Amino acid sequence: MSDVEREVHSVAERAKEAAADLAPLSRAVKDEALLAVADTLVREAESIVEANAEDVARARENGESEAVVDRLTLDVKRVDAIADAVRDIVELPDPVGEVVRGKSLPNGLELRQVRVPLGVIGMIYEGRPNVTVDAAVLCLKSGNAALLRGSSSAYSSNTRIVEVIRGALEKTGVPVDAVQLIPGSGREAAQALMRARGLVDVLIPRGGANLIQTVVRESTVPVIETGDGNCHVYIDEAADLDKALAVAVNSKTQRMSVCNTAETLLVHAAVADRFLPDALKSLRELDVTVHGDDRVQGHDDAVVAATEDDWGTEYLSADLAVKVVDSLDDALAHIRRYSTSHTEAIVTDSQTAARRFVAHVDSAAVMVNASTRFTDGGEFGFGAEIGISTQKLHARGPMGLPEMTSTKYVVTGDGHVR
Amino acid sequence: MSDVEREVHSVAERAKEAAADLAPLSRAVKDEALLAVADTLVREAESIVEANAEDVARARENGESEAVVDRLTLDVKRVDAIADAVRDIVELPDPVGEVVRGKSLPNGLELRQVRVPLGVIGMIYEGRPNVTVDAAVLCLKSGNAALLRGSSSAYSSNTRIVEVIRGALEKTGVPVDAVQLIPGSGREAAQALMRARGLVDVLIPRGGANLIQTVVRESTVPVIETGDGNCHVYIDEAADLDKALAVAVNSKTQRMSVCNTAETLLVHAAVADRFLPDALKSLRELDVTVHGDDRVQGHDDAVVAATEDDWGTEYLSADLAVKVVDSLDDALAHIRRYSTSHTEAIVTDSQTAARRFVAHVDSAAVMVNASTRFTDGGEFGFGAEIGISTQKLHARGPMGLPEMTSTKYVVTGDGHVR
Numbered sequence: 001m002s003d004v005e006r007e008v009h010s011v012a013e014r015a016k017e018a019a020a021d022l023a024p025l026s027r028a029v030k031d032e033a034l035l036a037v038a039d040t041l042v043r044e045a046e047s048i049v050e051a052n053a054e055d056v057a058r059a060r061e062n063g064e065s066e067a068v069v070d071r072l073t074l075d076v077k078r079v080d081a082i083a084d085a086v087r088d089i090v091e092l093p094d095p096v097g098e099v100v101r102g103k104s105l106p107n108g109l110e111l112r113q114v115r116v117p118l119g120v121i122g123m124i125y126e127g128r129p130n131v132t133v134d135a136a137v138l139c140l141k142s143g144n145a146a147l148l149r150g151s152s153s154a155y156s157s158n159t160r161i162v163e164v165i166r167g168a169l170e171k172t173g174v175p176v177d178a179v180q181l182i183p184g185s186g187r188e189a190a191q192a193l194m195r196a197r198g199l200v201d202v203l204i205p206r207g208g209a210n211l212i213q214t215v216v217r218e219s220t221v222p223v224i225e226t227g228d229g230n231c232h233v234y235i236d237e238a239a240d241l242d243k244a245l246a247v248a249v250n251s252k253t254q255r256m257s258v259c260n261t262a263e264t265l266l267v268h269a270a271v272a273d274r275f276l277p278d279a280l281k282s283l284r285e286l287d288v289t290v291h292g293d294d295r296v297q298g299h300d301d302a303v304v305a306a307t308e309d310d311w312g313t314e315y316l317s318a319d320l321a322v323k324v325v326d327s328l329d330d331a332l333a334h335i336r337r338y339s340t341s342h343t344e345a346i347v348t349d350s351q352t353a354a355r356r357f358v359a360h361v362d363s364a365a366v367m368v369n370a371s372t373r374f375t376d377g378g379e380f381g382f383g384a385e386i387g388i389s390t391q392k393l394h395a396r397g398p399m400g401l402p403e404m405t406s407t408k409y410v411v412t413g414d415g416h417v418r
Numbered sequence: 419m420s421d422v423e424r425e426v427h428s429v430a431e432r433a434k435e436a437a438a439d440l441a442p443l444s445r446a447v448k449d450e451a452l453l454a455v456a457d458t459l460v461r462e463a464e465s466i467v468e469a470n471a472e473d474v475a476r477a478r479e480n481g482e483s484e485a486v487v488d489r490l491t492l493d494v495k496r497v498d499a500i501a502d503a504v505r506d507i508v509e510l511p512d513p514v515g516e517v518v519r520g521k522s523l524p525n526g527l528e529l530r531q532v533r534v535p536l537g538v539i540g541m542i543y544e545g546r547p548n549v550t551v552d553a554a555v556l557c558l559k560s561g562n563a564a565l566l567r568g569s570s571s572a573y574s575s576n577t578r579i580v581e582v583i584r585g586a587l588e589k590t591g592v593p594v595d596a597v598q599l600i601p602g603s604g605r606e607a608a609q610a611l612m613r614a615r616g617l618v619d620v621l622i623p624r625g626g627a628n629l630i631q632t633v634v635r636e637s638t639v640p641v642i643e644t645g646d647g648n649c650h651v652y653i654d655e656a657a658d659l660d661k662a663l664a665v666a667v668n669s670k671t672q673r674m675s676v677c678n679t680a681e682t683l684l685v686h687a688a689v690a691d692r693f694l695p696d697a698l699k700s701l702r703e704l705d706v707t708v709h710g711d712d713r714v715q716g717h718d719d720a721v722v723a724a725t726e727d728d729w730g731t732e733y734l735s736a737d738l739a740v741k742v743v744d745s746l747d748d749a750l751a752h753i754r755r756y757s758t759s760h761t762e763a764i765v766t767d768s769q770t771a772a773r774r775f776v777a778h779v780d781s782a783a784v785m786v787n788a789s790t791r792f793t794d795g796g797e798f799g800f801g802a803e804i805g806i807s808t809q810k811l812h813a814r815g816p817m818g819l820p821e822m823t824s825t826k827y828v829v830t831g832d833g834h835v836r
Contacts, residue, residue: 243832368828394812406810409816412787415665
C-alpha cells in the first residue's frame with residue numbers, strides 16, 4: 001500500500017466510525033448542526049472567497065475560458081446563496097427512521113422495515129465549489145458520512161469550505177469526521193477511494209461521461225451511475241403539432257448543457273411534412289445546428305447530414321440529431337438502440353401510442369406530452385437532488401434524500417423461536 | 419474474445435432482447451406461462467429424473483458423501499413438489515406496474531413512480547437442482563429474463579430442467595429466451611457472465627462465502643451480495659432468562675447450515691452466572707461445541723478455548739462462540755467489529771436496552787426477543803425469496819419479488835414546457 005492509499009484508507013476509516021455515530025442521531029441534532037454550518041459559511045465567507053481566489057488565479061494562468069472561470073468564482077454573495085441552500089435542506093423531512101412497511105406476522109412477531117443511512121458516501125465530482133457544500137449537507141441530513149473528492153481546479157476552495165464545515169460541526173452533536181475531503185488532488189487518491197471496499201458504502205460520481213465511466217470501470221466500491229443523458233423526443237403521427245413544437249424546442253434549448261436536454265428528435269413520417277418546416281425554422285432561429293437524415297435534409301438547407309455517430313452522441317451543445325421514422329415501433333427500436341435510458345418523451349394525442357411508448361421505453365423517466373427537461377429532483381418536488389441515476393439498481397431517476405438511505409428490518413417478539 | 423466468451427455474450431444478448439419483450443407483459447400472460455411450466459415439469463418428471471441420475475452417478479464416482487448425494491437427487495415425488503412450489507409463486511402478486519408513489523405537481527404534471535423489471539438477472543448458485551426452477555420462475559414472475567449458472571455437479575439435471583421450462587414457454591406469450599442456462603460448466607463461462615456489463619443488469623450469487631466473494635471481486639456487472647451470516651445473540655442483563663435460553667438455543671440449533679443461524683452468543687456479565695450453566699448444558703445436550711472465552715470456560719469443562727478466529731467465523735455447524743461482555747456497549751462494539759451485518763438479536767426486557775441495540779446495530783435484520791432464524795422471506799410473509807441481501811444498496815435482508823424490480827418515472831402533461 002502506498003502512502004497515498006494509506007492516507008485515504010485512514011480518512012475512510014474515520015468516516016466509517018463517524019458514520020456509525022451519526023446514524024442514530026435524531027433529526028433535531030442533525031438540523032441544528034446544518035444550521036450551524038449555514039451560519040459559519042456566512043461568517044467565514046471572506047476566508048472562503050480568499051481561498052477561492054487562488055483557484056481562480058490558477059485557472060486564469062492555465063488560460064481557462066471566462067465561462068469556466070465564472071463557474072469557479074465565489075464572492076460573498078454567492079457564499080450567502082450557498083448558505084441559504086443549506087437552510088432549505090434543513091427544512092426537508094429526514095428520511096431516516098421512516099417505516100417503509102410494517103405488519104404483525106401470524107405468530108405475533110412485529111415486523112418493521114425502517115430507513116437507515118447508507119453509511120459512508122463517496123462523492124467524486126467536477127464543477128463548482130458549491131457542490132462541496134451541497135454534497136456534504138445532503139449526506140449529513142440523510143445521516144451519512146461524506147468523503148468528498150472535488151475537481152483539482154477547485155482544490156483550495158474545497159479545502160477551505162470543508163475546514164469551515166468541520167469547524168461548524170465541532171460545536172454540535174454531529175461528529176467532525178462525518179465530512180472529510182480526500183487529501184491531495186492527484187489521481188492516485190481518487191483511485192484509492194474507488195477501491196476502499198468495506199469502508200465506503202457507495203460512490204456517486206457527478207460530472208461528464210468520462211468521469212463516470214472511469215469510476216464505474218475502476219471501482220470495487222458499489223457505484224451509482226448518474227447523469228449520462230442521450231435523451232429523445234418522439235413526435236407521433238397523432239401529435240398536436242403546436243404542443244410538439246413547444247416540447248421539442250424546449251427539450252433542446254431551455255438549457256443545453258445538462259443531462260436532461262434532448263439530443264435526438266424522432267418525427268413520424270406522417271407528420272414530417274407539416275411539422276419539420278416550423279420545427280427546423282424555430283431551431284435555426286435559436287442557433288441550433290440540426291444533424292438530419294436524408295428525409296430531414298430535404299426540408300432545410302441548413303441541415304447538416306447526420307452520421308451514425310450523431311445518433312449516439314450526447315452533444316450538451318446547440319446541436320440536435322433529427323430523424324424521420326415510419327412508425328412508433330421504428331422510434332422504439334431507435335431509442336432501444338441509442339438511448340442511455342435517462343429520459344425519453346413522446347408527444348401524441350393517442351392513448352394507444354402513449355401507453356405503448358410508456359410500456360416499451362426502458363428509461364429512468366418517460367414523458368408524455370412534456371419536455372425532457374422536467375426530469376429533475378426540484379421539478380419532481382423532492383426539494384433536493386444528489387444526482388440523476390441512470391442505472392436500475394437501488395435508485396433510478398432523480399435521487400432525493402430517501403434514495404441516500406438503505407433499510408433494516410426490526411423484528412420484535414416475546415421470546416419467539418422457530 | 420474467446421469462443422466461450424462469444425457464446426456467453428450471444429446468450430446474454432438473446433436474454434436482453436427477451437427481457438425487453440417480457441417487461442410489458444401482463445400478469446395474466448406471465449401466470450399462464452408459469453402454470454404451463456409447472457404442468458410440463460410434472461409431465462416430464464421422468465426425463466428430469468433420468469438426467470439427474472447422471473449427476474448422481476458422477477457424484478458417487480467422485481466419492482461425495484451420502485448427504486451431498488441426497489441433496490442432489492431428484493425423484494418423481496421431488497419434481498412434483500418443485501412444480502407445486504411454482505404454483506405457489508403463481509399466486510403471489512405481480513410487483514410490476516405497482517405505483518410506488520404518485521402525485522400531481524403544482525404545474526399540473528402527473529408524476530408516477532412505477533415498478534418495472536430489472537431486465538436480465540444472472541444467477542450463479544451452488545446446490546440443489548430445485549434452485550434452477552425456483553430462480554427461473556421468480557425471475558419470470560417479476561418480468562425478468564434469467565441467465566442461470568448452476569453448480570457443475572448438477573449440470574445434466576439443470577440442462578434438462580431448462581429444456582423442459584423452455585419447451586413449456588414455447589406455447590405461451592413469454593419468450594423462450596427469457597430462461598437460459600449459461601453454456602458449459604467451466605470457469606471461463608462464469609467469468610464471461612460476470613463481465614457481461616451492459617447485457618446483464620444484476621448478478622445474484624447464492625452459495626458459500628467463497629463463491630460470493632469471487633463474484634463480488636471479479637464482476638463488472640452490479641452484484642447483490644447474499645447470505646453471508648455471522649449472526650450474534652446478545653443476552654442483556656435485563657433479559658428474562660427463560661426467553662434468553664429459548665432464543666439462544668433456537669438461534670443456534672434449529673437449523674445449523676443456514677445463513678441466519680447464530681454463530682456467537684454474547685452474555686452480559688451480570689447474568690452470566692445465572693444464565694451460562696443452563697445454556698451450556700442445553701447446548702451440550704444438543705451436541706453443540708462451545709468455543710468460549712476465559713469467563714465462559716469456568717462454567718463447563720466441555721467448553722473449548724475460543725481464539726480470535728472464532729469471533730469472525732461463520733461455522734454453519736454444531737459450533738458456537740460464546741463470550742461474556744461487561745456492558746451493552748461492549749456487546750455493540752464486538753458486533754460492530756465481527757458481524758457480517760446479516761442478523762443480530764438482543765434478549766432483554768429493558769426498553770432502553772432494546773432501543774439502543776436497534777439503533778446501533780447496523781444489520782439487515784435486528785431481532786428483539788426473537789430467534790435469528792426468523793430472517794427469512796417465508797417467515798416475513800413475502801411468499802418467496804431469491805436470497806438474503808447483506809449489502810445496503812438496492813435491497814437489504816430477505817429479497818422477495820418487489821426487490822427483483824426497479825422503477826421508472828412516468829410523467830404525463832399536456833404540452834408542458836419549462
